[in-house]
Amino acid sequence: MVKTHQGHLQWWHLSLLGVACTVGTGFFLGSSIALHKSGFDVMILFVLAALGSYFVFEALAAMTAEQPEKGSFRTYAKQAFGPWAGFSSGWLYWSSEMLISGSSLTALSIFSQFWFPQVPLWIFTSIYAALGLTVVILGTKGLEKTEDILSIIKIAAIVMFIFVALSIWLDWFDWGRSRVKPSISLYHFLSPGWRGMWTGLIYVFFAFGGIEVMGLMAAGLSEPKQVMKSGKLMLALVAFLYITSIGLLLVLVPLDQLQQEESPFVLGLRSLGLPALEHMFNAVLIIAGFSTMVASQYAVTLMLVTLAEDGDAPNCFSIKIGKRQTPYPALGLTVMGLVISILLVAWLPKHIFEHIATAAGLVLLYTWSIILLSAPKVVKLSVKGKIKSFIALGLIGAAVSGTWLEASSRPGFGVSLLLVVVIAAVTWFMRAKWRSSV
Secondary structure (H helix, E strand, C coil), X not given: CCCCCCCCECHHHHHHHHHHHHCCHHHHCHHHHHHHHHHXXXXXXXXXXXXXXXHHHHHHHHHHHHCCCCCCHHHHHHHHHCHHHHHHHHHHHHHHHHHHHHHHHHHHHHHHCCCCCCCCHHHHHHHHHHHHHHHHHCCHHHHHHHHHHHHHHHHHHHHHHHHHHHHHHCCCCCCCCCCCCCCCCHHHHHCCHHHHHHHHHXXXXXXXXXXXXXXXXXXXXXXXXXXXXXXXXXXXXXXXXXXHHHHXXXXXXXXXHCCCCCCHHHHHHHHCCCHHHHHHHHXXXXXXXXXXXXXXXXXXXXXXXXXXXXXXXXHHHHCCECCCCECHHHHHHHHHHHHHHHHHHHHCCCCHHHHHHHHHHHHHHHHHHHHHHHHHHHCCCCHHHHHHHHHHHHHHHHHXXXXXXXXXXHHHHHHHHHHHHHHHHHHHHHHHHHHHHX
């Protein structure tokens, strides 16, 4: 079931899957938090985050091209630093993807309340969780077909938004509504200051979460050395779509109308007086969120199976049942994580997305840091490659430390720190097992 079939993927197909795994609620809703904290400076942050994400993927691709591994970055961490690194990085990633899945469920529910405001969030989260698990149970082929379709829909929707926004900005068409163009000056870029950029960086990085899933899927490439080509195309396309769409949004809609509680794209279309497109785009947001949620559920289940196969999780999680070879025990733990997310949404609805997104983004960046630190020990990096890794680590450090500055970000930081402490404690107790197996 959730098993990569060796040698069946083409490089362009991996790029398409990468877009499906990356473009989702982290961008469509998380960007609203970044806009709220950073204002117009969010444009600079998207450029910095795109560069940092590319440097991380470049390090991962270098290792994948030389020795494709089903465990991807977890296996490379183990090779670089020993069993403790493989164990901790695997469980860190599992935790981050469970949090990402929870944030996607929350965002999907928020988008759905656009049409059904009286329905509680937890009901929507339950429905979407069940649908996502159904897609994962259908198997890898079913997942790839679903993600292919959803990624094309997402790309088309953003391109449509760019076209509409550009046509309004350049007065190509008369959309039947007079509007006041926002006045943009140097002051608007300077007003949030360094603090605003610092606190907003984590949410922009969160929009690029998903590049590591390409590493997990890259073992299925027919030509593993083409993984770099796949990543370059995917990240170039994603960065272009992100920066262009956000830039046009900012030149068309006053910043104070892009509130934090809803997607800035829906708010932007509403402000421009385009209700039909507003409803259509909200539907796309649900499709996008569902796509990234399914990718997260796939990733956590696959990671848990590989952890069990390598002895870093109870052996029962490696058991696969039926013709589809479905790892039901691993899926059972995924279901438990989703139930916790649903309960959190029911008990803590206020600002729940920001808290979960902060924690998810932080734990994901911890995983990215392990990738960067593992690369020079697994493969021979050039001086240029080492400099890129150093820059990426600096950007990640800035994003992590920025969450300390605001009260709204600290709960998410606390959750991420708690996960690190728990995983570190379990890793400490696992040392005896590793010593006995030497």
